[in-house]
Amino acid sequence: xxxxxxxxxxxxxxxxxxxxxxxxxxxxxxxxxxxxxxxxxxxxxxxxxxxxxxxxxxxxxxxxxxxxxxxxxxxxxxxxxxxxxxxxxxxxxxxxxxxxxxxxxxxxxxxxxxxxxxxxxxx
Numbered sequence: 001x002x003x004x005x006x007x008x009x010x011x012x013x014x015x016x017x018x019x020x021x022x023x024x025x026x027x028x029x030x031x032x033x034x035x036x037x038x039x040x041x042x043x044x045x046x047x048x049x050x051x052x053x054x055x056x057x058x059x060x061x062x063x064x065x066x067x068x069x070x071x072x073x074x075x076x077x078x079x080x081x082x083x084x085x086x087x088x089x090x091x092x093x094x095x096x097x098x099x100x101x102x103x104x105x106x107x108x109x110x111x112x113x114x115x116x117x118x119x120x121x122x123x
Contacts, residue, residue: 055082
């Protein structure tokens with residue numbers, strides 16, 4: 001792990017849980033979406049694996065299927081870090097880190113409960 005990666009991890013406010021969930025990212029065209037997968041998630045955001053990340057600072061609208069058959073979370077986030085395919089350090093996936101900027105209280109509670117359940121299954 002290089003110094004930049006270590007520094008970024010120290011800045012995290014929320015613990016991330018390794019998790020593969022399908023995420024739909026709304027593109028500029030109002031009717032277009034791209035489906036990708038997360039590599040981890042926290043109450044504050046997620047890392048989305050993609051070979052075509054958006055630029056840092058870009059606002060994205062996303063929907064997340066929590067695989068419980070009941071909950072689809074919709075949120076707005078901002079790209080805070082990008083790992084390009086050629087820049088990926090050993091073991092890293094190319095993609096983008098998203099920080100949630102608009103997430104309803106109901107969605108926060110749903111995500112907290114879902115992550116707590118996943119965390120307890122990891123033990």
